[in-house]
Amino acid sequence: MDVEHLPGRFINRDISKGEVVDADLDRLIERRSRMRVLEEGERAEEEAWVESTKKANAAREAELREQWSSYHLDQAERHKAVLEDLVAHHKQQAQKLGASLGASLGGDAA
Secondary structure (H helix, E strand, O other), rough: OHHOOOOOOOOOOHHHHHHHHHHHHHHHHHHHHHHHHHHHHOOOOHHHHHHHHHHHHHHEEEEEEHHHHHHHHHHHHHHHHHHHHHHHHHHHHHHHHHHHHHHHHOOOOO
16 A cells, blocks of 8 residues: 555654744744844834824824714704704794784683
8 A cells, every 4th residue: 555645654754853843933033132122222113103193193183082982973963953943943932822822712812
């Protein structure tokens, strides 16, 4: 029987060497990174980027707060106008009913 063509023939392969190589590479990268930080300090570009991002986020949040504030003030004015119209309408209806009630009771018979 030819085992070269059977499925699963690679399952029992030893992959620990690859894992050792990956671990060695990780250690090398970390060591070089630590050495660079010790020699150069943190990179100025990264610090500038972080600061720039903070400023941009703060500006965006301020802009959003301003927009929401404006929206709520405008909405309050719209509601005020509608409610004033409703109040006037109901007062007018009440006066009509009061006048017709008084006329039917003989209150306006002069």
